[in-house]
Amino acid sequence: MIIPQSDHLIQILPPKEGGSECLLYLFLNDYSEGAHPNILDALSRTNLQQERGYGTDSFAQEAEFLIKEKINKPEAKVHFVSSGTQANLISLACMLKSYESVIAAESGHIAVHEAGAIEATGHKVNVVTGVSGKVTTEAVMELLALHTDEHMVKPRVVYISQSTELGTIYSKQELQNLHEFCREKGLYLFLDGARLGHALMAKEADFNLQDIANCCDVFTIGGTKNGALLGEAIVIVNRNFQENFRYHLKQRGALLAKGRVVAIQFIELFKKNFESCLYFANAQHANFMAEKLAAGIRVCGYEFLYPLTTNQIFPIFPNKLIEIVETHYGFYVWSKIPAMPDHSAVRLVTSWATTGDAVEAFLQDLKTWKL
Secondary structure, three states: OOOOOHHHOOOOOOOOOOOOOOOOEEOOOOOOOOOOHHHHHHHHHOOOOOOOOOOOOHHHHHHHHHHHHHHOOOOOEEEEEOOHHHHHHHHHHHHOOOOEEEEEEOOOHHHHOOOOHHHHOOOOEEEEOOEOOEOOHHHHHHHHHHOOOOOOOEEEEEEEEOOOOOOOOOOHHHHHHHHHHHHHHOOEEEEEOOOHHHHHOOOOOOOOHHHHHHHOOEEEEEOHHHOOOOOEEEEEOOHHHOOOHHHHHHHOOOOOOOOHHHHHHHHHHHOOOHHHOHHHHHHHHHHHHHHHHHHHHHHOOOOEOOOOOOOEEOEEEEHHHHHHHOOOEEOEEEEEOOOOOOEEEEEEEOOOOOOHHHHHHHHHHHHHHOO
């Protein structure tokens, strides 16, 4: 994998409002950089090649073939869209009748961070209490027991994300349990894979892409957060949702005339075998940098709100320390700690492009500022 030199990655940003320091590096997200150089090269190399539009080009066909090969589902259908929110709302709108709803954990992306995009399609999000960000069959069962007649929406789809908003992952057994439960209850399972690569490359992961495909009716594969310039792949395994899906794409403004821009990126991400596949290499690097960052923070004596699994970590810092750190680095203050009113949890995210130099600089500064 090609990683740019660290001096190309350190972000020199305008001073934070009300402060005099410049931010040295952003741990805000895994899409703070543009795109992996291989992807930019591929886009440039194919720039003048003429193709048909709206996802009928040869690049889309090749990218679809590569993904179907990876999941071992030749009968699946794959469509490429520009963003995760777009992928979620279009997929769920396709899967739901007008009076049906989707079930999600209270921390689920569609329930918190998509500005009511699902509700805007006319479908309610039924929220259940998650366990470490994960939906459980017990919670879904309790919800189903409450929805007994036509005076309420009818729950039909269970929404999960892999990894979750808390950086945790579902085990293979948990996925299989949800899959079997949904079949028994007449529900569909949709998996938001915006950070699927990071979940697959987690040390605790006991599943692969084929397992994901075997357990889900529809799932997405995220490119935006794993080295792509933009783009997500919608993988439709359940044949009931395959026919006429392009109408949903067009109606929601997702059938791009230059869909090749997204497809070319997924070719670059998936064009080689597992060992050298850029998609997995990018995620593995991000996870490794998160592990290195977390280890250093732990040495400094700080605890974590959630266990480290993927490329999102949630250390708990004194509020006074946070005030110092945020004048030098970009990150999100995640939540207050009721038992520790003078502390808060922050979220630090590493990416395919995070360097060891950036991690070491943060840890060295943390040691210097330790209160």
